[in-house]
Amino acid sequence: MLGASQPWVEWSWVRTHLHVIRHDLWEHVLLTLIAIGVGLLITFVLALGARAWRPLEGPLLAVCGTLYAVPSIALFALLVPFTGFTTLTAEIGLVGYTLLILLRNLLAGLDAVPEDVRDAALGMGFSRWRLLTRVELPLALPALFAGIRVATVTTIGLVTVTVLIGEGGLGALLYEGFNDNFFRTEMLAGAVLVVVLALAADLALVGVERVLTPWTRREAG
Amino acid sequence: MAAAVDIATIARWFTDGSHWQGSDGIPHRLAEHLTICGLSLAVAVGVALPVGIILGHLRKGGVLAENIANLGRAVPSLAILIIAVPFVGIGARPAELALIALAVPPLLTNTYVGMAGVDEDVRDAARGLGMTGWQMVVRAEVPLALPLILAGLRTAAFQVVATATLAAVVASGGLGRYIVDGLAVRDNVEVVCGSLLVVALAVTVEVLIAGIQRLAVAAPLRNPKSYTTDEQLEESVHETVLDPAA
Numbered sequence: 001m002l003g004a005s006q007p008w009v010e011w012s013w014v015r016t017h018l019h020v021i022r023h024d025l026w027e028h029v030l031l032t033l034i035a036i037g038v039g040l041l042i043t044f045v046l047a048l049g050a051r052a053w054r055p056l057e058g059p060l061l062a063v064c065g066t067l068y069a070v071p072s073i074a075l076f077a078l079l080v081p082f083t084g085f086t087t088l089t090a091e092i093g094l095v096g097y098t099l100l101i102l103l104r105n106l107l108a109g110l111d112a113v114p115e116d117v118r119d120a121a122l123g124m125g126f127s128r129w130r131l132l133t134r135v136e137l138p139l140a141l142p143a144l145f146a147g148i149r150v151a152t153v154t155t156i157g158l159v160t161v162t163v164l165i166g167e168g169g170l171g172a173l174l175y176e177g178f179n180d181n182f183f184r185t186e187m188l189a190g191a192v193l194v195v196v197l198a199l200a201a202d203l204a205l206v207g208v209e210r211v212l213t214p215w216t217r218r219e220a221g
Numbered sequence: 222m223a224a225a226v227d228i229a230t231i232a233r234w235f236t237d238g239s240h241w242q243g244s245d246g247i248p249h250r251l252a253e254h255l256t257i258c259g260l261s262l263a264v265a266v267g268v269a270l271p272v273g274i275i276l277g278h279l280r281k282g283g284v285l286a287e288n289i290a291n292l293g294r295a296v297p298s299l300a301i302l303i304i305a306v307p308f309v310g311i312g313a314r315p316a317e318l319a320l321i322a323l324a325v326p327p328l329l330t331n332t333y334v335g336m337a338g339v340d341e342d343v344r345d346a347a348r349g350l351g352m353t354g355w356q357m358v359v360r361a362e363v364p365l366a367l368p369l370i371l372a373g374l375r376t377a378a379f380q381v382v383a384t385a386t387l388a389a390v391v392a393s394g395g396l397g398r399y400i401v402d403g404l405a406v407r408d409n410v411e412v413v414c415g416s417l418l419v420v421a422l423a424v425t426v427e428v429l430i431a432g433i434q435r436l437a438v439a440a441p442l443r444n445p446k447s448y449t450t451d452e453q454l455e456e457s458v459h460e461t462v463l464d465p466a467a
Contacts, residue, residue, distance in 0.1 A: 071383030071423050074416035077400045081226040081409040150294070157297035161387070164404055174303045178391070182307055191300035198295035 010185040017186075021173070025193060028169025031159045032201070034091055036152055039098030046099070047106045051132075057107065064100040072097065072158055076165050085166035094158055098151040105147025109140025142216055145209040149202055156198045160190075170194045226409045234414045245398070247418065253313075253394030254422065258381050261317045265324035265377060270370070273329045277336020277366070278358050286333035293326030298384050306391055316388030316395075323384055324377035331373025335366030368438050375430040382426045386419050396422065 014021070046064075050057040070078075075093045083089040113136050121135045160171030168175065170190045177186030210217065234240060241247055276282040298319045305315035339362045347357040363370075389397030399415025402408075 069379075069423070069427070071386060071419050073386045073397065073400060074383070074419040074423075077404065077412045077416040080404070080412055153291075153294045157294065160297045160299045163299075164390070164401065171297075171299060174300060175390075178303045178306065184307060187303050187307075191304045194300055195296050202291075202295070 006184050008184050008188055013183075013185045014189065021189060021193070024168075024170050024172050024190075025197070027167070028156070028159050028171075028194070028197060031087070031090060031094065031162070031167065031169055032152065032155050035094035035098055035155045035159075036148065038091065038095045039102055039151065040148070042095065043099060043102040043106055046103055047110065048132075050107060051110065061100070061103065061107075064103055067096045068100040070096075072161055073164065076162060080165055087167060089165055090159070090162040090167040093162070094155055097158060098155060101151040101154070102144070102147045105143050106140060109143030110136055112143065113139045138213075141213050142209065145205065145213075149205045152201050152205060153198045156194065156201060160194055170197070226413050230410045231414055231417070234410050250394060250396050250398055251418070251422070254382075254385055254396045257313050257316055257320065257388055257393065257395055258378075258385050261320035261385075262324055262378055262381055264317075265321045265328055265381075266374070268321075269325045269328035270332055273332025273370075274336055274358060274363065274366075277333045278354070278362060280337055283333065283337060286330050290326045290330040293322070296322070298323050299387060299390070302387055302391055311392040313388065313393045315391050316385060316393045319387070320381045320385060324381050327373045327376040327380070328370075329373075331369045331376075332366065335369030335373075336362055338369070339365050364439060365442070368434070368442050371430070371434045371437060375427065375434065378426050378430055379423055383419065383423050 046060050050060055072093060075096065076089060079089045079092055083092065117135060117139070118131065121131045126134065159167070159169045160174060162168045163171035163175045170193050173186050173190030173193070175190075177183045177188075177190060180186065239246075243249065273286070276286065301319040301322050302315050305318045309315055309318065343361055343365065344357065347361040352360065385395050386397035386400060388395045389401035396415055396418045399411050399418065403411035403415055
């Protein structure tokens with residue numbers, strides 16, 4: 001076994017490298033937050049476009065689907081000659097992969113709004129904009145949140161790969177531990193933290209969704 | 222810095238004879254890539270299909286099937302790949318472990334959902350015809366679950382072929398070598414050409430399995446929407462279960 005003489009956890013290393021771990025964890029969170037934030041923004045614009053002009057929906061989903069189907073390492077690598085070893089390269093890829101998941105879920109959520117509800121709102125004199133922001137979007141939230149959860153957990157995994165283009169967040173711990181003669185403590189720290197981060201983010205999103213959609217609980221309970 | 226990346230430099234890289242021979246040649250790297258993928262997929266199918274079929278037939282373990290899919294998403298392949306190294310060494314072995322872990326969730330979940338989703342009426346009819354549990358699985362349930370099972374295989378195969386690129390990180394072969402080596406020495410042309418090879422392979426695999434899906438799935442089941450109408454379901458059952466020639 002490689003590096004068999006070392007223990008899996010050297011606490012002295014952890015204690016002296018807390019700032020490194022904190023830095024990588026924060027970078028990981030930041031890369032993920034930017035990706036999901038920008039992804040959501042673009043998704044809203046695309047969804048509004050698709051709602052305003054229906055024939056746009058198919059082509060939009062097809063473009064996002066094609067982007068989603070490009071292997072991640074290949075996509076990051078293909079961008080390097082143009083945008084270099086930068087955060088921008090990482091984010092273009094990360095945002096690109098969120099679009100299909102988010103857009104599909106948001107459109108499905110909007111489509112599922114009952115016609116009666118829409119009619120009632122219009123009958124009460126709601127404008128198109130108020131109908132969208134006060135009725136349709138809130139009712140689409142559960143579907144959108146399902147998408148945000150999948151996109152977030154997927155993005156947290158994808159961020160590790162960006163270590164190959166000089167980013168990586170916790171992926172840097174994995175990669176540097178590996179390159180530092182299979183230093184187990186560092187590799188394990190990266191692996192454990194990235195899984196914990198993904199599960200924690202998923203749980204946090206479930207919590208946020210419950211707060212934002214109290215009516216779904218009343219129905220279920 | 223290496224030469225600028227444009228159509229001409231890419232074309233020159235691909236037409237350079239030295240990139241088509243030897244252990245760093247495209248044929249050899251492609252063979253390595255396919256070997257790692259084939260082996261991993263075979264093991265994953267060997268594990269996930271029987272488990273999914275049995276659990277789905279017994280209608281047990283739905284929570285397990287769902288959680289495995291969620292857990293699979295939360296554990297990145299790069300983490301498995303690197304943590305496996307102290308146990309199995311560098312090279313193809315850790316890559317295969319990571320790829321098996323990547324392929325099992327979509328295969329298992331889809332197989333389970335497909336099997337558990339077979340209509341209770343169909344199962345009753347199969348029992349009424351005197352089928353044993355085993356016959357019911359082979360002649361009624363699996364054919365009806367096949368569209369979903371193959372969709373799972375398609376997802377798994379695509380992800381495995383794409384992610385096998387990472388194997389190069391742990392000193393294995395495969396098409397990822399061009400990307401990882403190219404990035405290391407900032408040879409953008411090699412990076413881009415390696416990426417194009419990976420994309421081309423992933424698309425080829427996707428198209429091939431889509432073809433298999435078309436051939437292997439009973440005609441009435443090909444359009445998922447038709448699955449739900451009773452007449453067509455009966456038709457499909459007639460075709461796949463009652464046809465004596467089948």
